[in-house]
Amino acid sequence: MSGVRDYLAWHEQYDDPGSSLPRRLALVREVLRAELDARPGPVRVVSLCAGDGRDILGVLAEREDAARVSVTLVEVLPELVERARSAAAGVEADVQVVAGDAGCSQTYVGLVTVPADVVLLVGVLGNISDADVAATVAAMPCLCASGATLLWSRGRGLEGADDFVTPVREAFAAAGFTEVSIRSFDVQDDRTALSVVRFDRAPMPLGPRQRWFTFVG
């Protein structure tokens, strides 16, 4: 984690209407509401690099049927883990906040939420190398149940990357995902894209320990 951004300060951008983050959050919540509406029974949700979990926890806080939802949030920064835990205390859902490494396959072994019906990969792919993007996308069938919906974002390109969205779309297609939607919005130099993809194949086993990604940005 050394050398990466201050993610506590990063979260403050959610309060800045000039930032793309509030808009992205609104869109993520809209998709999550629709997913919960479309899935009447128990729903399992996994969020990688969850931050304070305000996307799914914000949606669950407004629902009377939250008790049918199980959530695992994986976040490495202790302050954000604490914030997520206190927000989780206010919802009826079964929420587990794992203080751990979302980039390691071992973290997901034995979780009741895996394979998940909804996977959040938001705020991750723009902060890791191209090789890790490829490895992470290729690993997502290990976290997804058949019929799962996955949300991914790419908020920026790392140095030198111009079209940083197309390779991600291609990688998801190669991993067996079908694109449901992709939206992008430009704010200053931030060209955030948010995509919803669907996985209709059988989930893949987690297998032996693998490193999917390490944050570099």
Ligand SMILES: C[S@@+](CC[C@H](N)C(=O)[O-])C[C@H]1O[C@@H](n2cnc3c(N)ncnc32)[C@H](O)[C@@H]1O
């Ligand atoms: C860009 S923020 C996105 C947070 C959240 N998904 C959102 O959209 O609000 C990235 C988050 O990933 C966390 N993070 C970075 N590397 C991680 C790792 N290996 N495992 C778990 N969390 C990590 C950071 O602490 C930060 O909270």
